[in-house]
Amino acid sequence: MVNDTELIDNLSLSSMDQIMFYLAFSAIRTGGHRHGTFLNAAATAAKCAVYSTYLEQNQSLRKTGFLHHIEPKRVKEIIEEVRMALTEGKLLKLMGAQEPDYLMHLPHYWLATYPIATEDADFAVQGLSLQEKRRIRSKLQADLPKAKVISTVQLMEMIEYLHERSQQDFPDKDKLPLSDSLAEHIRRQLIHSGTVIKIDLNSLPLPLYALARESYAPAGKAARTRAMIEDTARFFKLMRRWAEQQPRVIRIVEELDIPQHRIDQALEHLDVLLQNWANQYHQEGGETFILHLCAGAKPDE
């Protein structure tokens, strides 16, 4: 088992399950969402599907329950929860973005709270000897963001603040409290993602921390991951309209064998073709169309 795709392929999943898997891997592994957050988001989506059926069934709790195999009692709670979200702006448990807020916002908050003003004021920690400072600086790359090295306590305070902030819109009963285990999870995820560097010094009881990047994910990777999710969401949405036979939605699938030496040429040509097509028909003020295309070697299924 070398990578994610192999695991997914080995299980010979249906297309529906595949989409679910790609989504889970993107959210949990790439994005750093908590396991529980993903499950909650799935439950919320299902709740809204139930709500939609409820409206369709003349607001009959029982009929809705039968259709989806849920107890009317439970349907009632679900309907109430979704209704509150739609009419009173109460929040549903969703993922909200590629990454959780508390991970995403840390670099900016760190830079704002502990900026390096002058060259040699690069530590927010008191009582370090000159030798210790030198050893730490030698461990760190030169091109790190201009944020001070901080203590474990300072890092934990920031995590605490950012977590509270991400929970502030929820009523008290729905707030996820920042337990020790949750704080520890956030700290580890920050280190694992490469956002934060942990510095161990034998002479100190607790490690120190340095900020490694100005954003949670590496800049290029984050952009591509975001594009992947956004494109897929819009593609899915367009395909739903196509499946409903709505007019003026076009779906094209082409499968072809391309000789090795012509592959690059073919793909470049494709790009040019579509640009020309867009230029040819584009005219300010017309109806705005969006086109999504992805092509590559066919995954063996």
Next chain:
Amino acid sequence: MVNDTELIDNLSLSSMDQIMFYLAFSAIRTGGHRHGTFLNAAATAAKCAVYSTYLEQNQSLRKTGFLHHIEPKRVKEIIEEVRMALTEGKLLKLMGAQEPDYLMHLPHYWLATYPIATEDADFAVQGLSLQEKRRIRSKLQADLPKAKVISTVQLMEMIEYLHERSQQDFPDKDKLPLSDSLAEHIRRQLIHSGTVIKIDLNSLPLPLYALARESYAPAGKAARTRAMIEDTARFFKLMRRWAEQQPRVIRIVEELDIPQHRIDQALEHLDVLLQNWANQYHQEGGETFILHLCAGAKPDE
């Protein structure tokens, strides 16, 4: 709130949540999967993401637990479950297809068990008067599949059989027993989907049933829904490779305004362009490429 899309739009979801919603609506509302089945499938996908991290973290339960905010104890159970699926072929709880087996297979099973041999032998139920038969026939369309009208008991027996069959590959402890409420759910879903017609007669204590279609979903709709899910899964998979910067994967997004009177022309032209492109580079024996495209009026977001 007129349709599903409006509900989804009203909640101003992130792209990730949108994908989850489209998936939930397709599985639960369109496909007829049980609410619990969808939640299980989501949990299974998350478990596999956890398993993948576990391998990456040198099989450390603890580190995996920290990264995803799960107890090591629970990680251990998850790892064991996925490992059993990969090495011993034990089944994971997945959706498995667009529709649940017990819904999908009913028309074929009905036709095989209660076929109409001769014109007037169209009832599998004893003791109906000629007048009753005439009234029932007048309620039914002429072009129904050649399957007999059956009793409630006979329908329930078929549901029981098909459900057992769909569960046979699970060990006894994992089998979902056919409870009264589950059987009732299946019966309702069959009627709601238009697969089965319920016939009420005042003179009879229990309703009778007729088969309405030769497949669970209307033929055309089923094909388009399947294509939607399959295309989206492959699009997602290709985009994942694009996001990882794998070579020879191309992603194109075009946004343009098309004047009303040129829209049909533009879309037809697009189709021709891509066919010509495929013909131009196709050569038997080359590397097999797949291209997915969808275009339509831009959804206002």
Next chain:
DNA sequence: GCGCGGGCCCTACCCCTTCAG
């Protein structure tokens, strides 16, 4: 039909201690 009562069990959460390397 409908609403309300009971129940079981899994699992996401929290925390603790003990023992081995």
Next chain:
DNA sequence: CTGAAGGGGTAGGGCCCGCGC
């Protein structure tokens, strides 16, 4: 010290079945 393995707990929710209206 860290990691594995065991213990404790609460709350929510997916399931089942009743009864009375």
